[in-house]
Amino acid sequence: MAKENKISMEHGAGGQQMQSLIGEIILKNFTNTSAGSVGLDALDDGATIELDRDFLNNNKKAELVMTTDSHVVKPIFFPGGDIGKVAVxxxxxxxxxxxARPLAVSSGMIIPEGFSITDLEKVVHSMNDALVEIGVPLITGDTKTVEGTALDSIIINIAAIGICDAPVRDCGLQIGDKMIVSGYIADHGMALLTKREGFEFNSDLESDTAPLWKMIEPLLAVQTQAGERAVTAMKDPTRGGVADSLNEMAQKSNVGIRIYEEKLPIREAVFTSCEMLGLDPLEIANEGKAVIGVRPECAKAVLKLLKSHPYGKDAAIIGEVTEEKPGKVILISELGSTRYVDVPTGDPIPRVC
Amino acid sequence: MAKENKISMEHGAGGQQMQSLIGEIILKNFTNTSAGSVGLDALDDGATIELDRDFLNNNKKAELVMTTDSHVVKPIFFPGGDIGKVAVxxxxxxxxxxxARPLAVSSGMIIPEGFSITDLEKVVHSMNDALVEIGVPLITGDTKTVEGTALDSIIINIAAIGICDAPVRDCGLQIGDKMIVSGYIADHGMALLTKREGFEFNSDLESDTAPLWKMIEPLLAVQTQAGERAVTAMKDPTRGGVADSLNEMAQKSNVGIRIYEEKLPIREAVFTSCEMLGLDPLEIANEGKAVIGVRPECAKAVLKLLKSHPYGKDAAIIGEVTEEKPGKVILISELGSTRYVDVPTGDPIPRVC
Ligand SMILES: Nc1ncnc2c1ncn2[C@@H]1O[C@H](COP(=O)(O)OP(=O)(O)OP(=O)(O)O)[C@@H](O)[C@H]1O
Ligand SMILES: Nc1ncnc2c1ncn2[C@@H]1O[C@H](COP(=O)(O)OP(=O)(O)OP(=O)(O)O)[C@@H](O)[C@H]1O
Ligand SMILES: [Mg+2]
Ligand SMILES: [Mg+2]
Ligand SMILES: [Mg+2]
Ligand SMILES: [Mg+2]
Ligand SMILES: [Mg+2]
Ligand SMILES: [Mg+2]
Known part of the structure; x- marks a missing residue:
């Protein structure tokens, strides 16, 4: 390894030093690195994903799903996770x-000169832990370095490929659907803010960062009596929080959504500190939650499945889809007053993920 | 759009401002944004890629190929290209x-606060031009912003998915193969260095940045009399240049490679300035070249196909694969002396891509 325990520009130069960094820090620490005939170990220009022919033969409409997110979260280590876990x-x-069932991910790392290799390895371990939990391989990656004056901390991009028979859209809500949230909201953003600002209160608050595929997979099989999929729309309420996700779902589906304050799963500590800081928990980021629209007759079945999974144990029905006020989200307070839940504008907690 | 023509932290906050940035700068400027039932226009959590069933049915061993690269090139605009073009x-x-035939790409942008939106749009146009040239859609993306003090310039990650019957490996060289390079080497790195340092000489040198799929596709169909694929191994000589690619191919294939100085396609201007600056053109990055191993009996056919494409018109056979010195690359000078071409160590031109 490098003489010093620090990243140098050469670690991103594509030559010997980069090869040894990748060999010693990346290859050694990822458990599952192959999804086809060319895996990460080959260190080729890319890697392959074998197509699941059984799945393809049984599903006329099989499609791949692709997604990407870069992560610039600050600080990179926080209660309940770190940048590696949140990226995966x-x-x-x-x-x-x-x-979509995940098939494989890629990892693009941009690292400032001087970054601690020990920290890099910690981050890599967290990535691997999350990948192992859901059995998904990391098959390809890239490492770039920049001057320490040009970037303040590591940035990680993960792109991922999955496969589904028919994608779940965020525009699929139907009037009468129940809206479910899979657990306590705003934990990620508030844990991060607490750590960043060094608040004394809430010091045991943890980010909810978690990989949700195994929690979500069984929900996809639930069907109405007519044989339709019970889940009509789904989003992960990350930046912009539940408020942003609900608004997007309402707008794209051209329906109204009504939610009930008393039904929102919010931890006491999160609620109190949001009040104190003038923040709205509905606008705070989550990294291990799903907002789900479900046909009403299946809502209980879906809720039960959710609650049977550790990541969904605090799931709750928080409201329903209405014909009135298409494109709008309305919150009904415990006292019965109503207000619009708007699309968040500002940035209550920058660099939250 | 934003009141000022600058990126603000809110442009990466996941709310209204980000939506309008994506709508006005991204969606309006990409020509092709769909590869399946959910395209970029849906602005969903990801996007889908329809599986090409005709291809799958005709190719028993069809596999997807995934790759990722982040780009931190400096300056972001340079002769012959910009960060958007080079990323795609x-x-x-x-x-x-x-x-692999490209099916779709994703785009992850990390943008410092204060970055010019006009520049962002220029970069987006370049990305689109390159994608349109090869008919590949951008289907999903991500935008993060960070403080202007935390990052000096835009970073772009592109992940891409392709499909092939059998991947071309970099470990497939066979003894006797001819080694081909698809055109002038070291143009990208030297153009960038010239621009960055403001050198007076070479001021008309341009980066070779180009999307090579259409040049490479016909080569894949060339077969030996025995019906084997003529192309045995291939790499794009980016960071570390041709020297790094050849060494990797020799090591992974466990063969020797002999190349001839007089056969290397190097522009006069590049050669002279490399001499002057003490740089080895073999170690300088290219962004529009391929290094190709070909069965000897097919070398002329492959060369001819290459030369018939604008990006391959200066292609040349530069050497051959030998049994001696497995894992090593030997350069034979014009005067007949020999030297090892080593794996590049240092970083002759940092932030080259
Ligand atoms: N952070 C990383 N995590 C996992 N794999 C990585 C990482 N960085 C690089 N790799 C792997 O190492 C090998 C070499 O990477 P490299 O980026 O040099 O390849 P390349 O993309 O062909 O070259 P360039 O980046 O110069 O275009 C590839 O197989 C790549 O998947
Ligand atoms: N730079 C970009 N280029 C192309 N599409 C983009 C870009 N940035 C965002 N998008 C698209 O905009 C939509 C919203 O992106 P966003 O990143 O908010 O979604 P998300 O990943 O679900 O949320 P988060 O990033 O908070 O996890 C997505 O459909 C995404 O593909
Ligand atoms: Mg490559
Ligand atoms: Mg996301
Ligand atoms: Mg790379
Ligand atoms: Mg999402
Ligand atoms: Mg590359
Ligand atoms: Mg995103």
């Missing part, structure tokens, strides 16, 4: 809310 | 040298 989970969750 | 071409070329 972010990609997996975007596939999951599209109804 | 980099991904396409990694697929092409794996023998």
């Amino acid at each position: 989970c972010g990609a997996i969750n975007d596939l999951a809310v599209m109804g | 071409c980099g991904a396409i070329n990694d697929l092409a040298v794996m023998g």
Whole structure:
């Protein structure tokens, strides 16, 4: 390895030093690195994904799903996770809310000169842990280095490929659907803010970062009596929080959404600190939650499945889809007053993911 | 759009401002944004790629190929290209040298606060031009912003998905193969260095950045009399240049490679300035070249096909694969002396791509 335990520009130069960094820090630490005849170990220009022919033969409309997210979260280590975990989970969750089984991910790292190789390895371990949990290989990657004066910390991009029979859209809500959120909201953003600002209160608050595929997979099989998929629309409420996801779903589906304040799963600590800081928990980022629209007759079945999975144990029905006010989200307070839940504008917590 | 023609932190916040940035700068400027039932226009959590069933049915061993590269090139605009063009071409070329037809790409942008939106749009136009040239859609993306103090310029990650019957490996060289390079080497790195340092000489030198799929596709159909694919191994000589690619191919294939100085296609201007600056053109990055191993009896046919394409018109056979010195690359000078071509160590031109 490098003489010093620091990243140097040469680690991104495509020559010997980069090869040894990749060999010692990347290859040694990823458990599953192959999805076809050319895996990461080959260190070729790319890697292959074998097409699942059984799946293809059984599903006339099989499609691949692709997604990408870069992560610039600050600080890179926080209670409940780090940039590596959030990068893998972010990609997996975007596939999951599209109804796609993850097949493989890529990892693009941009690292400032001087970055600690020990920290890099910690981040890589977190990526691997999340990938192993859902059995998804990392098959290809890229490492670039820049001067320490040009970038303040590591950036990780993960692109992911999945496969589905028919994608779950965010525009599929139907009037009467129940809206479910898969657990406590705003934990990720508030844990990060607490850590970043060094608040004394909430110091045991943890990010919810988690890979949701295994929680979501069984929901996709639930059908109405007419044989339609029970889940009509799904999103992961990351930046912009639940407020942003609900608005997008309402607008794209051209329906109204009504949610009930008393039904929102919010931890006491999160609620109190949001009040104190003037933040709206609905606008705070989550990294291990799904917002799900479900045909009403299947809502209980879906909720039960969710609750049977550790990541969904605090799931709740928070409202329903209405004909009135298409494109709008309305919050009904515990006292019965109503207000619009708007699309978030500002940036309550920058660099949240 | 934003009141000022500058990126603000809110452009990466996942709310209204980001939506309008994506709508006005991204969606309006990409010609082809769909590869399946959910395209970029849907602005969903990801997008789909329809599986090409005709291809799948005709090719028992069809595999997807995935690749990723982040780009941190400095300056972002240079003669012959910009960061957008190089990002798209980099991904396409990694697929092409794996023998894969590109199906779709993703785009992850990390933008510092204060970055010019006019420049962003120029970059987006270049990305689109390259994608249109090869008929490949951009189907999904991500935009993150960071403080202007945290990052000096835009970073673009492109991940790409392609499909092939059998991938072309970089470990497939066979003894006797001819080694071909598809045109003048070291143009990209030297154009960039010239621009960056403001050299007076070479001021008309241009980067070779180009998407190579259409040049490479016909080569894949060339077969030996025994019905084997004529192309045995392929790489795009980016960071580390031709020297790095040849060494990797020799090592992975466990063969020797002999190349002839007089046969290397190097522009006079590049040669002279490399001499002056003490640089080895073999170690300088290219962004529109391929290094190709070909069965000897097919070398002329492959060369002819290459030369018939604008990006391959200066292609040349530069050497051959030998049994001696497995894992080593030997350069024979014009006067007949020999030297090893080593794996590049340092970083002759940092932030070259
Ligand atoms: N951070 C990383 N994680 C996993 N694999 C990586 C990482 N960085 C590089 N690799 C792997 O190492 C090999 C070499 O990577 P490299 O980026 O040099 O290839 P390339 O894209 O062909 O070249 P260039 O980036 O110069 O265009 C590839 O197989 C790549 O998948
Ligand atoms: N730079 C970009 N180029 C192309 N498409 C983009 C770009 N940035 C975002 N998009 C598209 O805009 C939509 C919204 O992107 P966004 O990143 O908010 O989604 P997300 O990944 O689900 O959320 P998050 O990034 O907070 O996890 C997606 O459909 C995405 O493909
Ligand atoms: Mg390559
Ligand atoms: Mg996402
Ligand atoms: Mg690379
Ligand atoms: Mg999402
Ligand atoms: Mg590359
Ligand atoms: Mg995103």
